[in-house]
Amino acid sequence: MSDKCNCFTETLERVKSHLTEQGKVPDGATEVSFRWQGQTHMLSNGEYAPVNPKVEFKFRAPKKGGGHARNMTKSDISILATHCCYCGRKYKKDGE
Template identity: 30%
Template sequence: MACNCFDKVAEACDKQIRDVIGSDLAEMGESGFENAVWVMSAGDHAPVSLKYRFRYYRRRKNGEPETRQTKSDTAIMMRFCPFCGTAFSGSEVRDVPVRDGL
């Protein structure tokens, strides 16, 4: 891995929360980042992805919006460590076309 910031931050968060809870901590369930990922391609990658939520209402044939929401969520991989700025030397990066107004 390009850096060990995620390990350091997870360890610091775990310690801080344990210190705050103190003797009220009876049994440990789990501790760590949500959205952990295993990337099978070559190179360094961030061990965590960001979830991007996108919800919308489809247009009916009559032009009115549907009553139920449609989910079109995705995950975004980081190219740089958000803590120290070190670049991850992972897979090829592709530009994503952005439409006007989004």
């Protein structure tokens, strides 16, 4: 039994056929491309989901002389999923 799953690849293929069958992508269209939005490219050898949940955060920073910055500081961070969200399989990290 393989310890890997192709859930993300298979789901993307299903979405692709579904949208094509439904005519959302018209016959004869060229350069059709499907990809997970926000796909992360991992440099590590560990196994990861291609897409991970993102936490967006923002705040108004305090200024040295008192008061607060006029503009909000915004940022976001991706949190690595530990399990496949489709089949529930646990991802293996480096050295595991």
